[in-house]
Amino acid sequence: MSDPEDEGSRRGALAGLLVAVVMLAVGLWLAHDLTAASKLQDCVMSGRTNCNVIEPAR
Structure with a gap:
């Protein structure tokens, strides 16, 4: 019904897609x-001393 060559081709395509998705996520x-x-470096270089990001309490 299905050729072994088609199955290998699909595996290669899926592996390539997986590699592309991982590279996109890392990028x-x-x-x-x-x-x-x-942004932090720009803040410090402008001479400000309160450059830390303060998260609101939950």
């Missing part, structure tokens, strides 16, 4: 982290 995390670090 987004890294971009978010670098943006936060850049």
